[in-house]
Amino acid sequence: MSLVRWIDLKSLTDARGQLCVAEAGAQVPFTIRRVYYLCDPQPDEPRGFHAHKALEQVAICVAGACSFVLDDGRKRENVRLDDPTRGLYVGPMLWREMHDFTPDCVLLVLASAIYDEADYIRDYGEFIEATKNGNEDAPFIHQLADVREVTIGARSRIWQFVVILDKAVIGSDCNICAHVLIEGGTIIGDRVTIKSGVQVWDGVTLENDVFIGPNVTFANDPFPRSRQKPSAYSRTIVKSGASIGANATILPGVTVGANAMVGAGSLVSRNVPDGAVVIGNPARVLRTLSAESE
Ligand code: T46
Numbered sequence: 001m002s003l004v005r006w007i008d009l010k011s012l013t014d015a016r017g018q019l020c021v022a023e024a025g026a027q028v029p030f031t032i033r034r035v036y037y038l039c040d041p042q043p044d045e046p047r048g049f050h051a052h053k054a055l056e057q058v059a060i061c062v063a064g065a066c067s068f069v070l071d072d073g074r075k076r077e078n079v080r081l082d083d084p085t086r087g088l089y090v091g092p093m094l095w096r097e098m099h100d101f102t103p104d105c106v107l108l109v110l111a112s113a114i115y116d117e118a119d120y121i122r123d124y125g126e127f128i129e130a131t132k133n134g135n136e137d138a139p140f141i142h143q144l145a146d147v148r149e150v151t152i153g154a155r156s157r158i159w160q161f162v163v164i165l166d167k168a169v170i171g172s173d174c175n176i177c178a179h180v181l182i183e184g185g186t187i188i189g190d191r192v193t194i195k196s197g198v199q200v201w202d203g204v205t206l207e208n209d210v211f212i213g214p215n216v217t218f219a220n221d222p223f224p225r226s227r228q229k230p231s232a233y234s235r236t237i238v239k240s241g242a243s244i245g246a247n248a249t250i251l252p253g254v255t256v257g258a259n260a261m262v263g264a265g266s267l268v269s270r271n272v273p274d275g276a277v278v279i280g281n282p283a284r285v286l287r288t289l290s291a292e293s294e
Contacts, residue, residue, distance in 0.1 A: 003070040003071075003094065004070065004088065005149055007027050007087040009084075018084070020062075020084055025187070028110055032110045035111070037108045039105070039106045041101035046098060047097075048096045049097055050120045050121060051092075053121065056089070056090075059087060060081070060087040060110075061083070061107055064106065065082035065101075066102070067098065081107070139155065139158065140155075140156070140158065141158045145158045145159065149166045150168045150170065151169045156172055159176060160179075162182070168183065168187075173190055175192075177196045180194050181200070182194075186206075189208035189209070189210065189240070191209045192211075195213050195216075198217075199218065203233030203235050204218050207238060207240040210242050211244065214246045214247070219252045220233040236252060237255045239259075242259060245261075257275065263283070
């Protein structure tokens, strides 16, 4: 798996020029808590030479160009940033070195937390030791899975014949069972279980602690036609703690509320309120779970 993960920004160009957008939850896989930028660089003065324990960042060269070395303690990769329409995702425990700045370079960085010097590892030897200790937390990817350039959090397990396409984001402690397809553009939180036979299409977000039963079907295009793509896919969100029973179908654009429970075989055509138990075709609210029974 490559250390280089590009984030394509939304780019709007018209006669006046270009406008690029990075939104948390859409292009950026974390809540943005800080923005900073490096400018007026000394071309021969490299920067960085540290890793972060937990910080997630997206670096965008909004003017000029520079290079990043990324190092996970096992391999090093060098990448050039010279395109304002895409950012480089730099996750935790990745050593980074920035070099070969052009004089006009402006490097904009979106960060998941405010500045905290305690989150830095600035000693390479200490970083190598920390990555050795952290190896038991590495995600498990079965050798029969096809996993492209994606982000997978600590301790997640990816089983046989799973296909995960470029730029999908999967959190930590997830269990992705055999024969699941996850497209790019999907965001999957922490401690999510996806049972066999599920396709998670572009535009679907599964928040933390979600359970997706076997053969659940998502759809992301309300009016599908062969070889005609919509300009944007409908956004379907399954909120934290929700469970979806086997063989249920979730129509495009629906939000399933936090801790809701969708009965097996249901057809969900409308938003499901938080804590609701829904069942049937079309799915209707049977009852609402109390905080204790959830
Ligand atoms: C990173 C790369 C891409 C602050 O006080 N607040 C801040 O938000 C930042 C980013 C830095 N600082 C202080 C810490 C240092 O005393 O500014 C000084 C220079 O920071 P540093 O030497 O860490 O700068 P770089 O260019 O080597 O690294 C920076 C970020 O620190 C780092 O998180 O990933 O850019």
